[in-house]
Amino acid sequence: MAMERRATAALSVFAAVAGMLLHAAVAADAQNLVFGYYNQTCRAAESIVFDEVQKAWNADRSMPASLLRLHFHDCFVNGCDGSVLLEASDGQAEKNASPNLSLRGFEVVDRIKARLEATCRQTVSCADILAYAARDSVRVMTGGYEYAVPGGRPDGTVSRASMTGDLPPPRQRNVDLLAQYFARKGLSMDDMVVLSGAHTLGVAKCGTFAYRLTSDGDKCMSAAFRNDLRRQCNYKSDAVVALDAGSPYGFDTSYYGNVLANCTVLESDAALNSPKTLQLVTQLRDSKALFINRFATAMVRMGNLRGGNPGKVRDNCRRVRT
Structure with missing residues (x-):
């Protein structure tokens, strides 16, 4: 205590x-x-x-x-x-x-x-x-x-x-290509790693990643984790699994532990187990305080991205004011 x-x-x-x-x-x-x-x-x-x-x-x-x-x-x-x-x-x-x-x-x-x-x-x-x-x-x-x-x-x-x-596409295993999507927005590879930590929450439909379960050749996914996903999905594309099996409702650092253990659902998450991102992924895994601090900073930075077609404040978020 x-x-x-x-x-x-x-x-x-x-x-x-x-x-x-x-x-x-x-x-x-x-x-x-x-x-x-x-x-x-x-x-x-x-x-x-x-x-x-x-x-x-x-x-x-x-x-x-x-x-x-x-x-x-x-x-x-x-x-x-x-x-x-x-x-x-x-x-x-x-x-x-x-x-x-x-x-x-x-x-x-x-x-x-x-x-x-x-x-x-x-x-x-x-x-x-x-x-x-x-x-x-x-x-x-x-x-x-x-x-x-x-x-x-x-x-x-x-x-x-x-x-x-x-x-950024979920079917992208090349960390450099994935980082280009963030770079076009003025965000760094470190920002990408930190913002990806949001996947400590949420779920994915099995149909999104079913192609990763069809064989045992995906070296970026552990065999035990693959078998567990096969069991959870049971050939149902609309079934859902947690992006972070360790704590699907906890805003914590277990996502980064999953990355290092090759236990991620999406290829874009598996991409972070790369020599270029390994140091930061390990640091974030080991410190919740660091993760939350860096996440807040990256979220504010992303939130500064400006729109190109500004209009009036909408009275209904589903339609444009005339």
Whole structure:
């Protein structure tokens, strides 16, 4: 117990220091994003988002992973502009693209937006809701770790399925090629390793990785783990398995242990067991405080990616205001 208290205290200090570092680092290059952006115009904005995320987590322990994924998929396509939430009359919006068909959490965003519109009409952007909800997903999963997220992202006006080619593919084992997707967004290979840690949460459909189970030739997957996946999937493409079998609902470092043990579901995760990323993967595996600090920094950096088609704050996150 004493050791746990010391670890908790150390993590709290780490969090406080991280918050100060984040504020100093991000304020200089956030490109008009501002901490406490809604302090004057909608003081309850961030608390409303957190309240709804907490309710969603209480109802469904897998929802934080989905909200994190929504923010990631939004930012990697034309910047963090909320365009992943839009719907198109021809059914060809971003959310209709193959990589996005398994996205969840839209109803949670709708509930947050409805409360914000009732409190501060046409003030809080859908893009900012996604950024705050992603941060609060980490907060509920860690029991209180909170990091500062700047606001002021304008909502986008364009959302097309054809624009999703910038999303990193799960079927990519070459770490250099995978890192290129992040480099095009101004993110480093280290950012890629840290952001991939979000896969300590969430699930994958067996059909996504079934090709890795058809033979014993995949040297990037341990034989015992492959056999376990075969048992769980049982030839059902719609069956789901945890991305982190060790702790599917814990925001911890077991994901990195899985990487080093060749026990990852997706090839893009297996790619991190590479000489170029091995040192950081090992460091993150061995320190939860380091992982959470680095994850917060990388999330804020990713959240600064700007959209190219800014519009008005939407009163409904599923449609463009006219």
